[in-house]
Amino acid sequence: MTAQLDGAVTSRLVAAARAATPGAGHAHHLNAAGAALPSAAVLETVVDHLRLEARIGGYEAAEAVRPRAEQAYGLAARLIGGRAEDVAFTESATVAWHRAVDGLRLGPGDRVVATSSTYVSSALHLFELRRRYGVVVEVIGADETGAVDLGALRAALRTPAALVTAAHVPTSSGLIEPAAAIGEIARAAGVPYLLDATQSLGQLPVDVTEIGCAMLVGTGRKFLRGPRGTGLLWLDPVLGGELRPPAPDVRGASWTADDEYGLLPGARRFETWEYSHALRLGLTAALEELHATGADATHRHIAALGEEMRAALAAVPGVRVVDPPAAGGGIVTFVRDGETPARTARALRVAGLHVVSVPAAHGQWDLGRRGLAGVVRASVHVYNDSDDIAALVDALSPGRTGATRVPLRGERPVSAPALLSEHVDTIVIGAGVHGSSAAWQLAARGDRVLHLEQFAAGHERGSSHGPTRMIRRAYPSPVWDDLVDRAYLAWAALEAESGRALVTRTGGLYARPADGGAGGLRGPDCTLVDGARAAEIFPGLALGEEYVAVHDPAAGVIDASGALAALAELGRGYGVRRHDGTPVLDWAPDGEGVVVRTPHGAVRAARLVVCAGPWTGSLIPAFADVLRVIRIVNIHVGSSVTSTLAPPALGSFSVDVPDVGLLYGIPAIGGRAVKIGLDLGPDDDPAAVPGPVTETERATLRALAARFLPTADGGVVADLACRYTMAPNNRFAVGPLPETPQVLVAAACSGHGFKFGPAIGAALADLAYGVPRPDLDFLDPARMLRRER
Known part of the structure; x- marks a missing residue:
């Protein structure tokens, strides 16, 4: 167990936290630095207030819980060693950061001195201030430990500056910046110091007086275990009385006369009237729990478990811990030989271990300068213990593919x-x-x-078996259009989360007899073309003048398997x-x-x-x-000139053949021959095993291939039978x-x-x-x- 805490105390701490955390039984959650698991009490607090709003109204519900909501200010102030009146709540740490910096009203030539640990959204904001107002941005590099070079910072502040900003712990590693040393240098230079404590609040001791910062921002969703959509801003009382929000809100200001208004004193002038009261109450509950558990005990447990994880990962062959020497706390970053961090994180997710990959685009001043394209970040909290570390090591050890789920604590193979x-x-x-x-x-x-x-x-x-399926926007009725749009978005989301390319855009042609009247397919960005134009779009498909077709440029092929x-x-x-x-x-x-x-x-x-x-x-x-269940047969036909049946010479298609049925096809793609089938068949019994494709079925499809796909002159290289379950109006x-x-x-x-x-x-x-x-x-x-x- 953890070295720096008595074993029995640690066991009780973890057991109590796990019992109170529903998500702890779902997976090995090692992503507290992304979004820690909330307790059941936090969840119930949020949901209960939403129900109250639904029952009596939002304004009335807010009034009913006002005393409890006000407690959040004192709880947050107690955590960071400040005063309640100097705390403001926001929707996120990024919003708090923006409001604090914008309140400085930086202008042309004003210097902002930033550490390389600065978060991506903060850096992007500085870039925009530089572009829009001529603000000068200077980045201080790291010393041999990976922390900010204090000598370089001291030298940089010999020239007047408007702001010093640093991230206590960056998004890209377990580095712990010397926050108090930065504060001492900034104070000596008379420069306001903004500390981003997003990844330190809850896992490290944070005291604004000891650190010497003038502004501090943090989030609720990470080590505070509050809901997403919550953040906080603390301002030094003197500075807080000087900063002015560029867009005052009725929550932080009072309209006193026809063209006059006054600001509330201190940080609350940066709050807005409209916010989620349910989430704010959830953060209140999370802060109460942290104080009840003991912030110091939580900090010690996280730090000790992080040290254990760092050492354990460093001993795994093929795994390289890439945290700088100044790292500590409960965050560890690593890479795996021969594998991108994103792929490692996905494989671990499949194995039941929740970590996250951080690309260089989220920390160019850190990862980019260290030559890392990205890292895998694992982070622990009070509901984690050595069993979670062992599961992570097991999943990363040689011989494990990451595809096998790692059992949860106490879980045994069962029948x-x-x-x-x-x-x-x-x-x-x-x-x-x-x-x-x-x-x-x-x-x-x-x-x-x-x-x-x-x-x-x-x-x-x-x-659902077989290698490929068609996707298209062309549909006979507009009633389908919204669901079609959702389908394209859903496939893109599946590709993003799985890391697999599943949809290949080929375009599509959907043909019917020219004398068949109105009807047929239509859809967004789809156009009706004659046989000549269809031949230009897909030279591999021979329709002739007797057909017209709907061209769908967004159509394509799905990798079904x-x-x-x-x-x-x-x-x-x-x-x-x-x-x-x-x-x-x-x-x-x-x-x-x-x-x-x-x-x-x-x-x-x-x-x-x-x-x-x-x-x-x-x-x-x-x-x-x-419902009617019917038998459907597909064949793959070879060709002496495969390129004529592959994109771009051929894409997805269908042809309504009079007295025969709807012929559909998938182009030769992914090393497979062109696939065709008829959209009809005899009734089938799902209780029976589908029979093999018959010679008659092959001959029917081969004849259609010869008619519409002239270069499909090879034999049948593969076939399969499946089932359609047909409903009224399809x-x-x-x-x-x-x-x-x-x-x-x-x-x-x-x-x-x-x-x-x-x-x-x-x-x-x-x-x-x-x-x-x-x-x-x-x-x-x-x-x-x-x-x-």
């Missing part, structure tokens, strides 16, 4: 029946694209998610417990919750999400007569069931649902949490069950 007896928040049925997206999104919002799939991972009995892998990894990273080979026998409402029965036992949850594709009707009988059912609103469904992809996968997952999570989604009204399950057309 499926034992695990299924545990309580969870949400059960998701089905591990296709919709179910996997929903499981990830719900877990990311804090749900304990049990994800059940009746077959083995990667099975080919449903609708990569998407499912990414969703599964992200789900594991957020704590989703997935069980393959676990069919659901039945389910039943249980009060406001639901009980799901499997061969391994029953489990109760607050809600159930059914994304069962072709098996929806067997789980929700009301859909059995509404729509989906997305939302709660009418009689059991704790049960949500996403059903009937109708042959075009994969492209909406991440967006449908987000929609289900929104609906589960009561977020209104009027854009989904046209997909309300009640409408489908009423057979509305």
